[in-house]
Each structure stands twice: as C-alpha cells, then as structure tokens.
Amino acid sequence: MTATVSARDLTHSYGSLKTLAEIDFEVSPGEIFGIVGPSGCGKSTLLELVGGLGSPTAGRLSVAGQSGNAGRLAGCAWMPQRDCLLPWYSALDNAGLALVNQGRSRREARLAAAERFAHFGLQGFESARPEELSGGMRQRVAFIRTLVSGKPVLLLDEPLAALDAITRADLQEWLAPALAGSGATVLLVSHDVEEALYLADRVAVLSPRPGRIVATVEGARGETGPRDQVVSSTSFNQRRQELLALLAARGENK
Amino acid sequence: MKLRLWLPPLLVVLALLGLWQLAASNGFLADSLGLEEFLVPSPSGIAEVLWQDRDLILENAGTTLVEIVAGFCLALVIGLTVAVLFRSSDLVRRAGYPLVVASQTIPVIVIAPVLVVWFGYGIWPKLLIISLICFFPIVVNTLDGLRRTDPEAVRMMRSLDASRFGIFRRVEVPTALPGVFTGARIAAAVAVIGAVFGEWAGADSGLGFLILQDNAQLETARMFASVFVLSVIAIALYALIGLLERVVVRWR
C-alpha cells in the first residue's frame, strides 16, 4: 500500500528556534498514527505542517501524493488543540461548517451533522450555543466538525485534552469506533501515553525540542474487548512502561 | 423591574433640576450673575417654551434628525469600507491610517464654512461634516474588532476548505461586530455636535440654526429647549444602537 502521509527528513524552525529535526515517517491509508512527546517538542507544529498550514524549512512532506501546501491543505482536516468552536453559531452549525465551506447549503450541512449528533450522545443539544456545552461536549462537536468534512486525513491535536480522567476514558471508547467507521487516516497527537497506545496502530515518540522521532511502538488498536480490559493487559502495560521510559530518558522536563 | 438601576441617576437629575428651579425662580441665579431674569430661565420656564413652540422646535428637529441619520449612515458606509480595506492589506493600512487620523485634526469650525461655500445651504455640507467626525470612531473600533480575530480559528476554517471570503464572513465579521457597535454608539453621540456646527456655518432650518437665531434674539429659554431636544436625539440614537447590538450580538 502506498503511504497517505509521508515525511522525509523533515525539518522546521520558527526563525532561529528549531522545532523539528529529521522527521521520517509514513502513514498508510486507514492507519491511526499516534504522536507523543514532551510539552513544547513540536507536536502541534508537526500536525500543522502536515495539514498545509505551514511550510517545512527543509525536507519532503506529502499527503496523498501532494507535496505543496495547497495540496496538503486539500487532503487534511485539522482539529486544533483548543476546540475553536465559533460562539456565534449553534452546536449544529459549528459541526456542519466544513460542508458550508465546501459550498453546500446550510440545510444540508445541518442534516449531515445532525446524524452524527445522535450517534455521539449530543441529541437535544443541536441548537445550544457553544458556551452552554460542557468541555466534553465541545470536544465532540469539534470532532464531528472535523469528521463531517469527509477529508481522507484527519489531524487531531489532543482531541481529549482539558478533560478529566473519567471523561477522557469514556470519550476514548467512542472515539475508537468513530475513527474506525470513518475509514480516514489519522494523525493523533496526545500527551497521554495510555490514550495514544489505546487508540493508535503505532505510536511515535518525539524527543524534546527540536523534536525527533526516537522510537515507534506498536499500539493497541484492533485489540478487541472493553477499554478497561485492553489497557490492563500485560502486553499493554509493557508498552506503556517502554513509552514512559523513552519519554523520561529523553526529557527531564516532562 | 430595573428600578434599582434607574432610580439613583433619576434622583440625581431630579435633585439638580430642583436646585436649578429654586435658584432661578427666586432670582438668585440672575442676581448673582448680574443678569436680567429672562436671560436665566428656570427648568419650568424651558418646559413651558418647549410646549408653546413645539411646532417650530419639532419642525427644526426634523431637519436636524434627517441630517444626523443621513450623515451617520454615510459615515458607517465609508468607515466600514475603510476598515475592511485596511484589514485586507497591511500596505494600504500603513499608507492610509495617518490620513484617517489627520482627518480628525481638521477643525470642524474652519472647514464648515468652506463646505457651505462649495456646496451651498442644503443638506450636503452638514452631511459631510457629520460623517467626517463620525467615521473616525467607526474605523478605529471596527479595525480593532477585526484585529481580535482568533488566528487559530482562521487556520481551522482554512483546513475545513473555507474561502478567504468565507473566513471573512463567518469568523472576522462576527468577531468585529461588537467593535462596530461601539464605534457606532460613539459616532451617534458626536453626530449631534457635527450637525450643529454644520448648521451654524449656514442653514435656513434645523435646531442649530434655531439656536443661533435665538441666541441673537436673546431667546434664552428656547435655546435651552433646543439643546434639550438635541440631547434627547443623541440619547435616543445611542439607545437604539445599543438595543440593536443586543439583538444582533447575542453570543456575548
């Protein structure tokens, strides 16, 4: 299978601040690729580069064979670290933004988004304003907004950040099938090792800034059974320890 | 229901009016200023004239109101256009902003007679003067509002296939709206001053014209009545814009 996302010797800096160095990876179609690393190591920067929202300083980066910014932009839907819901639109209109942007009518966009609302336990909140929603609901609306775009590559930057542990665990359980059902290729940034391992096929570990990939570990996606069972298995625990050790060895600042 | 909110300022105004009434009606004010009593009207005297000459005052108020509303609308169109142009290009903004600021250093009292010479006694000189002073707060506050745009939201929209205009319409405009309304409210308040200056430079009707005439004829009470009506116009416009803001900007 040809790679959907591929980075070759990718380097990036903000002026004199080196953020990413010699990044190499390939993500196959339909794969979920997790990215973990210490705070400030360039994870968000990497996602934005992949999504065509910035240009690499050096190296090659392509999405579905397109290496220009516009081409990568066309192939990816980016979910920012903050949910960025627009306060002047209802939850449903926020969720349908991509379709409206793509030239479909507001009615069509709302219809497409509404289907997902029921699915993600948001029914009854269609006309709620973003500030009336809880953190978990906002994240779900932002996720639906990304999903509804119908783009082949989803770039999720800490989709479950800013949530308490219990809500996170719950949301991970609905995120997994939702991602599987979409058929999309996913790059998933997380600072939570367990979350990345549970959701992804593979997890790349970045070093402190400038971020480099120090190792790639097999994730637990595709393992059947409820989340509690998966994350408490011996093999999962081994990989968790491995990842934590990699992070600790590389970054005392984590 | 909002009595707690309204009562304190109402009491202050009533108390001041009461004091004024007392001081004026027993001749204390006129005496201490060394003036004839008819030059220092009391609130009740002003109210009386307001009622007696209501037709005259209302007719002139109509002229002024039309000038204010037209001038304000012209300023709104020009101000919003300039703000959007400035937002769309850094070069245009850097080139144009000094000019916008400079426009406010033009003394209205000096330019008003010139405009009357150029455009005659009709509505145009008033319209230009009003929009000259109204457009500045609109430009500055709209631009300020546009600058509050969240760059991350813009990137999110770009990633979700928004066009440049789509981002403008769905992100920048709603972000800027509170600023637009702030600018409009300030503009509404100063528009009244512009109308009066415009009429003083040359007019045959309007409250400013009436004030000038009454001043010459020492009709002090009616002057105060006209000033009162001008204030009412300004306050009404200000309140109307505030009301509109609450209807439009519901997410705040």
Ligand SMILES: Nc1ncnc2c1ncn2[C@@H]1O[C@H](COP(=O)(O)OP(=O)(O)OP(=O)(O)O)[C@@H](O)[C@H]1O
């Ligand atoms: N627009 C920018 N201009 C300059 N420096 C930036 C910019 N955005 C991020 N940085 C810097 O680049 C580095 C990498 O930032 P980035 O947001 O990619 O890290 P991150 O791994 O996502 O961190 P976190 O875990 O906190 O989300 C940081 O040191 C940050 O301060």
Ligand SMILES: [Mg+2]
């Ligand atoms: Mg980040």
